[in-house]
Amino acid sequence: MMHGHPRTGAATKRKLAILGATGSVGRNTLDVAARHPDAYAIHSLTANTSADELIELCLVHQPVVAVLSGSVDEGAARRRLKEEGCLTELLCGSAALSSAVEGADVVMAAIVGAAGLAPTLSAARAGKQVLLANKEALVMAGPLFMGEARKAGAVLLPIDSEHNAVFQCLPAGRSARADLSEVRRILLTASGGPFRTMRLEALEKVTPDEACAHPNWVMGRKISVDSATMMNKGLEVIEARWLFDVEPSRIEVVIHPESIIHSLVEYIDGSVIAQLGNPDMRVPIAHALAYPRRMASGASFLDLAKVAQLNFAAPDLARFPCLGLAYAALAAGGTAPAILNAANEVAVEAFLRKRIGFTEIGPVIEHVMGRIAAGEATTLEEILEADHVARACAMDRVEHCEERAA
Numbered sequence: 001m002m003h004g005h006p007r008t009g010a011a012t013k014r015k016l017a018i019l020g021a022t023g024s025v026g027r028n029t030l031d032v033a034a035r036h037p038d039a040y041a042i043h044s045l046t047a048n049t050s051a052d053e054l055i056e057l058c059l060v061h062q063p064v065v066a067v068l069s070g071s072v073d074e075g076a077a078r079r080r081l082k083e084e085g086c087l088t089e090l091l092c093g094s095a096a097l098s099s100a101v102e103g104a105d106v107v108m109a110a111i112v113g114a115a116g117l118a119p120t121l122s123a124a125r126a127g128k129q130v131l132l133a134n135k136e137a138l139v140m141a142g143p144l145f146m147g148e149a150r151k152a153g154a155v156l157l158p159i160d161s162e163h164n165a166v167f168q169c170l171p172a173g174r175s176a177r178a179d180l181s182e183v184r185r186i187l188l189t190a191s192g193g194p195f196r197t198m199r200l201e202a203l204e205k206v207t208p209d210e211a212c213a214h215p216n217w218v219m220g221r222k223i224s225v226d227s228a229t230m231m232n233k234g235l236e237v238i239e240a241r242w243l244f245d246v247e248p249s250r251i252e253v254v255i256h257p258e259s260i261i262h263s264l265v266e267y268i269d270g271s272v273i274a275q276l277g278n279p280d281m282r283v284p285i286a287h288a289l290a291y292p293r294r295m296a297s298g299a300s301f302l303d304l305a306k307v308a309q310l311n312f313a314a315p316d317l318a319r320f321p322c323l324g325l326a327y328a329a330l331a332a333g334g335t336a337p338a339i340l341n342a343a344n345e346v347a348v349e350a351f352l353r354k355r356i357g358f359t360e361i362g363p364v365i366e367h368v369m370g371r372i373a374a375g376e377a378t379t380l381e382e383i384l385e386a387d388h389v390a391r392a393c394a395m396d397r398v399e400h401c402e403e404r405a406a
């Protein structure tokens with residue numbers, strides 16, 4: 001999983017690029033980095049269309065470069081930066097994302113969804129140290145992404161709390177690439193989201209706000225809905241398969257409602273090593289920023305007596321069909337995970353806009369997976385084409401659901 005060697009003990013500050021700086025992971029990264037001004041300088045920050053939020057971040061963190069990749073009022077944004085006396089160079093358009101990566105030592109890949117694939121892949125191809133939050137990049141393009149990262153000597157450090165936990169529990173200290181021959185299983189924990197115990201009939205009527213009210217984590221809206229359907233865990237199984245180069249049959253999901261154990265690794269002798277901590281994304285972010293050392297994250301420390309009890313259960317695939325769909329896409333291989341991901345993004349967006357119900361998310365994805373045959377996923381073009389075709393099919397299906405409901 002690790003390729004090359006991270007720079008350690010450098011007297012100079014490492015230059016940090018944050019792709020998706022206005023998001024939940026992006027802001028947590030800025031919070032951790034700001035606690036260590038001697039170790040990190042903010043090189044670049046990016047957002048899609050949140051111009052005002054990005055400008056506010058520029059005023060506080062003074063990056064060299066800022067990028068607004070979506071369609072925005074470029075002139076107004078530039079004027080505001082100038083008025084405030086901020087020297088940050090503002091670039092616009094998605095092609096400018098590569099300029100945000102250039103000149104950085106460390107890249108936090110925290111754009112949400114398929115939009116993160118191209119810039120995250122270019123950071124890996126440039127041999128950067130990539131802090132990988134954008135799981136969709138690995139879901140869509142796992143083998144291609146890992147191959148390119150290896151070729152370029154990029155260092156990949158997982159930010160998803162589960163994968164970061166697995167990384168911490170693996171015998172990574174022994175070699176640059178962890179030896180998994182003594183690992184029996186990787187156990188990814190899942191809180192089960194806000195609807196774990198809700199009556200199945202009531203799920204039809206849940207609102208986007210209810211779906212986004214995660215019991216333990218504060219996250220962006222897309223990943224919050226993914227957590228409520230457990231598609232998030234399905235995407236994480238696919239992410240783990242490529243990140244750790246482990247067969248799907250050795251990756252299991254266990255429901256753990258408290259989100260205190262972030263994941264576990266079981267060894268062939270029966271030992272199980274877990275990583276624990278309060279649910280706070282600053283912990284995995286600080287781990288990756290300091291790796292292979294440690295640094296303060298700002299997270300509160302775990303009070304085990306207060307936690308008192310930890311619970312576990314097997315996932316209920318009837319309640320969470322999306323988890324099964326993700327395993328099926330992984331088994332099908334090729335572009336199937338990209339098709340799953342694209343259909344999911346369209347279905348989640350449609351749910352957030354109240355165009356379809358919560359329980360229609362899974363069926364929309366299943367429909368798309370049944371309609372579009374998976375092909376080879378050896379080039380970025382093949383993967384983006386599958387993404388494109390799956391999106392169109394999912395949009396049609398959403399319209400069909402709307403017409404049926406009208």
Ligand SMILES: NC(=O)c1ccc[n+]([C@@H]2O[C@H](COP(=O)([O-])OP(=O)(O)OC[C@H]3O[C@@H](n4cnc5c(N)ncnc54)[C@H](OP(=O)(O)O)[C@@H]3O)[C@@H](O)[C@H]2O)c1
Binds near residue numbers: 024025281
């Ligand atoms: N949140 C968590 O705790 C958490 C935990 C584990 C993994 N992750 C993963 O981390 C990634 C980010 O999640 P998040 O919750 O931080 O998301 P978020 O809060 O929705 O933030 C997303 C960021 O990506 C930018 N963005 C959105 N669409 C874009 C596009 N088309 N092109 C370029 N930039 C775009 C947004 O900019 P605008 O503000 O301009 O829209 C924002 O900066 C996801 O892949 C997620 O699965 C998140």
